[in-house]
Amino acid sequence: MNYRWLLFDLDNTLYDFDAASHFALHQTLEEYGVDPSSGNKEIYYDINHSCWTAFENGAMDFKTLRNKRFELFVNEIGVNADASGMGNRYLKLLSETDFKIEGAMPLLDHLEPNYNLVVVTNGLKEVKRPQLSKPEISKYFKAIIISEEIGIAKPHEGFFDHTFNTIGSPDKSDVIIIGDNLNSDIRGGQDYGIDTCWFNPNQKNNATDVKPTFEIDTLDQLLKIV
Numbered sequence: 001m002n003y004r005w006l007l008f009d010l011d012n013t014l015y016d017f018d019a020a021s022h023f024a025l026h027q028t029l030e031e032y033g034v035d036p037s038s039g040n041k042e043i044y045y046d047i048n049h050s051c052w053t054a055f056e057n058g059a060m061d062f063k064t065l066r067n068k069r070f071e072l073f074v075n076e077i078g079v080n081a082d083a084s085g086m087g088n089r090y091l092k093l094l095s096e097t098d099f100k101i102e103g104a105m106p107l108l109d110h111l112e113p114n115y116n117l118v119v120v121t122n123g124l125k126e127v128k129r130p131q132l133s134k135p136e137i138s139k140y141f142k143a144i145i146i147s148e149e150i151g152i153a154k155p156h157e158g159f160f161d162h163t164f165n166t167i168g169s170p171d172k173s174d175v176i177i178i179g180d181n182l183n184s185d186i187r188g189g190q191d192y193g194i195d196t197c198w199f200n201p202n203q204k205n206n207a208t209d210v211k212p213t214f215e216i217d218t219l220d221q222l223l224k225i226v
């Protein structure tokens with residue numbers, strides 16, 4: 001065994017966030033009488049992306065973002081719908097989703113007896129807590145760190161400080177982070193001085209200066225590394 005602590009990103013590493021958000025959006029649009037066409041969804045995703053960029057730059061807080069994205073969306077497509085209701089409904093539906101990345105559950109089953117597993121997510125507590133509180137998921141993890149709850153996100157050092165304090169300050173050489181995001185997961189881990197494993201299922205080109213310690217394109221490949 002090369003590591004004792006495995007820090008797992010959640011969205012698009014263990015959970016299929018893209019499938020979940022697609023499902024929750026489709027359902028929300030239908031319930032509010034908005035055409036769930038792919039064109040409309042693309043418009044929403046573009047607006048959502050701009051809102052998250054504003055959030056990351058500190059120009060918008062989350063309380064604003066959760067409804068603003070639907071407000072901008074209904075204005076853009078020119079329908080009269082309850083944007084605030086849609087914002088709430090979307091997050092509720094998202095929190096109830098259970099789409100996993102292929103191989104995630106067998107991987108956790110295999111690792112849990114021999115390693116300390118931890119969730120490190122930049123997700124929202126009202127989405128992540130319900131998803132992770134199910135006993136069939138929570139049983140795997142020694143700790144669950146959610147950025148919104150601690151007020152700082154990956155890749156910032158403070159997020160990792162908080163994580164290390166929570167898990168009893170292990171030796172950094174005993175810890176590896178596994179995630180799909182080159183900035184938040186891999187740069188974050190690299191800057192903190194721990195090994196990193198980039199989960200890159202679509203074999204995207206790495207055009208950044210971040211150098212993951214390992215790269216995998218299926219989750220089962222992690223077993224050979226840890």
Ligand SMILES: [Mg+2]
Nearest residue numbers: 009011012180
């Ligand atoms: Mg992710």
